[in-house]
Amino acid sequence: GQVYVALSRCRTFEGVVLRTPIRRRSLHTDSKVQSFSEESARKAPSPEQLxxxxxxxxxxxxxxxxxxxxxxxxxxxxxxxxxxxxxxxxxxxxxxxxxxxxxxxxxxxxxxxxxxxxxxxxxxxxxxxxxxxxxxxxxxxxxxxxxxxxxxxxxxxxxxxxxxxxxxxxxxxxxxxxxxxxxxxxxxxxxxxxxxxxxxxxxxxxxxxxxxxxxxxxxxxxxxxxxxxxDQVPTDASHPDLYRRLLEYRQLAANRTGTAPNNVLPAAVINQITSFLPITPRHLRQLKGFGKKRFEEYGPEVLKIVMDFCKENGLSPAPPPENTREHSLRLFEEGLTVAEIARQRG
Known part of the structure; x- marks a missing residue:
C-alpha cells in the first residue's frame, strides 16, 4: 500500500531505484486518469488568455x-x-x-x-x-x-x-x-x-x-x-490641567478608601466640574451625580482643588446648571403666573 502511494506521486520512473523489478504486466494505465490529463491539457489557458x-x-x-x-x-x-x-x-x-x-x-x-x-x-x-x-x-x-x-x-x-x-x-x-x-x-x-x-x-x-x-x-x-x-483627559475638556488634577485626586482617594476610582468621581462628574468650576458647596451639589453622600466624603477636597486652580489661573466659575423644577418654583414664588413662567422658559 505504501509503495502504491509513493509511486502514485511519481510522474516518471527516472531516478527511482527499486529493490525488486516491476514486471510490465504489473503496469497499467487508468483510463480516468488519462482522460483527466488530456482534458486538462486541452483546457490549459493560452498565453494570450493568461x-x-x-x-x-x-x-x-x-x-x-x-x-x-x-x-x-x-x-x-x-x-x-x-x-x-x-x-x-x-x-x-x-x-x-x-x-x-x-x-x-x-x-x-x-x-x-x-x-x-x-x-x-x-x-x-x-x-x-x-x-x-x-x-x-x-x-x-x-x-x-x-x-x-x-x-x-x-x-x-x-x-x-x-x-x-x-x-x-x-x-x-x-x-x-x-x-x-x-x-x-x-x-x-x-x-x-x-x-x-x-x-x-x-x-x-x-x-x-x-x-x-x-x-x-x-x-x-x-x-x-x-x-x-x-492621558485620560478628553480632547474637548474645558480645562485639561484641572481634569488631570481631579484624576490624580480620585486615584489617591480611591487608594485611601479602597474603592474604585469611578466611585469617587465618575468621569461625567469630573467633566462637569471642569466645565462649571464650582467653588461653593451649593454650586458643587447642583452638578448631576454629586449627591449628599459624595459631597460629604469628597466635596471639601474637590472644592479646594477647584478654588486653587481658579486662583492660579484667574478664572471665575460658570453659572451652575439649574434644576428646572427649582427654577420654575423660584419664578412662581416671585409672583409670575404659570403662563408667564412658560413664556420665560420658552
Missing part, C-alpha cells in the same frame, strides 16, 4: 486600493456604539467622529468614485497591463501622493484626536477595538499610497506593503495605547 487574466487582476488590485468601504463601515460601527451608550462616554467623541466621517466622505469616497470611473473609461479599456502602462503609472503616482498626503496630514491626525474616556470598561474596550479598526484602515491605506507614489504600481509591492503595514501598525498601536493610558 495575459488577459493578469491584466484584469492588476486592475482589480488598483480598484481595491481606491475602495474605502471598510473604513466607512468601521466608522458607522463606532458611531452606533456612541449612540447606544451615549451616557457612558465623557466629552463628545461622537462629534469628533462625525467630523472624521465627513472628511472621509468628501476627501476619499467622493474622489475615489470619480477617479475609479476615470481609470475604467480611460485606461482599463485598452487591454494593456497596468504594470507596463507608462501613462497609467504616472497617473497613479500622482494620485498616490495626493491620497498619502490627505491620509497622513488630515485623516489620521483627526482619528488620533478622538480620545475615548469612559468608566464603563466593557463599553470602552469595545469602542477601542472599533477605533483601532478605523485607524488600521487609514494607516494601511497611507502606507500603500506612499509606496504607490514613490515606486508606482506593482502587485508584488502592494502585497509586500500590506504585510509591512501589519507589522508597522502593531508598533504604532502600542505607542497609541501607552498614550491613552497616560
Amino acid at each position: 495575459r488577459s487574466d493578469q491584466t484584469r487582476y492588476q486592475e482589480k488590485i488598483i480598484l481595491e486600493l481606491l475602495d474605502f468601504r471598510r473604513l466607512k463601515d468601521a466608522i458607522e460601527a463606532l458611531n452606533r456604539s456612541f449612540l447606544e451608550h451615549s451616557g457612558s462616554f465623557t466629552g463628545n467623541p461622537g462629534k469628533q467622529l462625525s467630523a472624521l466621517a465627513g472628511m472621509v466622505t468628501d476627501k476619499l469616497l467622493a474622489t475615489s468614485a470619480t477617479f475609479g470611473q476615470q481609470l475604467k473609461q480611460s485606461y482599463f479599456t485598452e487591454g494593456q497591463m497596468p504594470e507596463e502602462h507608462s501613462a497609467l503609472q504616472e497617473r497613479l503616482r500622482k494620485a498616490g501622493g495626493w491620497y498619502a498626503s490627505v491620509l497622513s496630514g488630515e485623516l489620521l491626525p483627526a482619528a488620533a484626536d478622538i480620545r475615548l474616556v469612559s468608566d464603563n470598561k466593557t463599553v470602552l474596550e469595545n469602542a477601542r477595538k472599533q477605533m483601532q479598526e478605523i485607524e488600521w484602515q487609514l494607516f494601511s491605506k497611507k502606507m500603500l499610497f506612499e509606496k504607490l507614489a514613490s515606486e508606482g504600481f506593482s502587485v508584488q509591492v502592494c502585497l509586500q506593503t500590506r504585510i509591512a503595514a501589519e507589522i508597522a501598525f502593531e508598533k504604532w498601536k502600542i505607542s497609541r495605547q501607552l498614550h491613552e493610558s497616560e
Whole structure:
C-alpha cells in the first residue's frame, strides 16, 4: 500500500531505484486518469488568455486600493456604539467622529468614485497591463501622493484626536477595538499610497506593503495605547490641567478608601466640574451625580482643588446648571403666573 502511494506521486520512473523489478504486466494505465490529463491539457489557458487574466487582476488590485468601504463601515460601527451608550462616554467623541466621517466622505469616497470611473473609461479599456502602462503609472503616482498626503496630514491626525474616556470598561474596550479598526484602515491605506507614489504600481509591492503595514501598525498601536493610558483627559475638556488634577485626586482617594476610582468621581462628574468650576458647596451639589453622600466624603477636597486652580489661573466659575423644577418654583414664588413662567422658559 505504501509503495502504491509513493509511486502514485511519481510522474516518471527516472531516478527511482527499486529493490525488486516491476514486471510490465504489473503496469497499467487508468483510463480516468488519462482522460483527466488530456482534458486538462486541452483546457490549459493560452498565453494570450493568461495575459488577459493578469491584466484584469492588476486592475482589480488598483480598484481595491481606491475602495474605502471598510473604513466607512468601521466608522458607522463606532458611531452606533456612541449612540447606544451615549451616557457612558465623557466629552463628545461622537462629534469628533462625525467630523472624521465627513472628511472621509468628501476627501476619499467622493474622489475615489470619480477617479475609479476615470481609470475604467480611460485606461482599463485598452487591454494593456497596468504594470507596463507608462501613462497609467504616472497617473497613479500622482494620485498616490495626493491620497498619502490627505491620509497622513488630515485623516489620521483627526482619528488620533478622538480620545475615548469612559468608566464603563466593557463599553470602552469595545469602542477601542472599533477605533483601532478605523485607524488600521487609514494607516494601511497611507502606507500603500506612499509606496504607490514613490515606486508606482506593482502587485508584488502592494502585497509586500500590506504585510509591512501589519507589522508597522502593531508598533504604532502600542505607542497609541501607552498614550491613552497616560492621558485620560478628553480632547474637548474645558480645562485639561484641572481634569488631570481631579484624576490624580480620585486615584489617591480611591487608594485611601479602597474603592474604585469611578466611585469617587465618575468621569461625567469630573467633566462637569471642569466645565462649571464650582467653588461653593451649593454650586458643587447642583452638578448631576454629586449627591449628599459624595459631597460629604469628597466635596471639601474637590472644592479646594477647584478654588486653587481658579486662583492660579484667574478664572471665575460658570453659572451652575439649574434644576428646572427649582427654577420654575423660584419664578412662581416671585409672583409670575404659570403662563408667564412658560413664556420665560420658552
